[in-house]
Amino acid sequence: MFHWLEQRPFFFAVMLFLTVAFAGFIEIIPDFAKASQPVVGKKPSTILQLAGRQVYIKDSCNACHSQLIRPFKAETDRYGMYSLSGEYAYDRPFLWGSKRTGPDLHRVGNYRTTEWHENHMMDPAAVVPGSIMPKYPHMFTNLADIATAYANASTQKAVFGTPYDQKGMPKLGTWKEAKAQALADAKKIASEMKNQQVKDMVAAGKVPEIVALIAYLNSLK
């Protein structure tokens, strides 16, 4: 048999290549089919939540807070159920973070409330003694960028096929509709808040950053 092979070098080289490549094929090809599937019931962020997400990114929350609960008992005791890859299916970009100076926030919506975030963002040390988190009073006056959030969502829908406007999913619609929806969501958040200045701004049709951020944090479940 080997004498026969040794006399046909080209055939031998092709067979050798196929033999070696086989291991590569069975390792690589299944990964193409296993693209990240959203977990059942996962919805993309609404416009207001996306605006809050932009605030989260702008103020570098992800530099100190992770959004990834690892499957260890110590972590699940404190933060809740471990994270699944399908939960990040609509995150663009993902905000896993790489260092925990503060606690993980992946399910912070389960155990903190609007009122708590309001008190905490104004002065963290007043709520959590010894906290080194800086104060973020500017979020109570700066306006959230709803227009960019709408552009962001529209782009994700057009380019990545994020399922906005589908049955049971958040509605995008036209810019006018989206703006009205975001304001309605903001009014709901503001009604649970205590800060009169924020309430007045929302009533006047403006959305401060803190409202958008709280909407985003409450959506982390």
Added chain:
Amino acid sequence: MKKMVIGGIILIVVLMAATFFMAGDAFQGDDYINALTMLGALAIISITIATALKYVNQIKNDTATGELADENWDGIGEFKNPIPSGWGIIFIGTIIWMLWYFFIGYPTNQFSQIGQYNDEVNEYNSKFKDKWKNPSKETLEAMGESTFLVQCSPCHGVDAEGIDGKAQDLTHRISKKQVLYTIKHGQHYLNYAMGAMPPLMAQGADAEAIATYVAGGLKGEAPAAFATCASCHGPDGKGMNGMAPNLKEYDETLVKHVLENGKKGSIGTMPSFKGRLNETQQKAVAAFLSSIKAE
């Protein structure tokens, strides 16, 4: 030949001596892993040199024999000898092992991160159950305090006083304002066996009287209007053995119901802590709360 063997033995001794000189203290102390590693090093030295000697000897003295194959390449021929039987056995063994590993070994023994997590949790939970089967009051209070500091203090404050009204002051049961609010709005979050409390069971001066009496810790003569409350909360306000919320203090049932269902009241919203604390920890939090009660 003799010279080579003697040279080999000298080399072995020199290498062993050098190893012992550099790392001989591995045999001292009671850590047997270090000693084992040293023994391994000594074995490697002797096996390597003995094998090298064998093959050098073979190169020097052996001659090839057997039937020549027909082909030759530029005068270089090839014997038709079969492969050594040891190699053959290992080769076939590898193929059999490959089939086993491909179809049985890998699929049935795959490492699972989530499986490891589940094992960890189950082991911890059963240990926890065994260890705190009959906890004493002191144990429960200590456990309750540490649980409180991790899970509850971010809102209720480390002193449990509610951070200047931002959350419920857990050293007191209920304030007059809260009683009035609950009478006005009812309460349907706690899922007690008695059901939801309807709004506006009492009004005006009656509500005021009830609020003053309940906020004062149900001391002295109950106002006549309290009879409305007593039909569910009991004449002593203690909730008829867990059928309705205890108005006098935070008992186990009340703590459990609030943790499971969350709550919405005059201060704001408390999220549900369902599944975050186990039963012993809920009891512990209740024990801790009754230990810090302000008189």
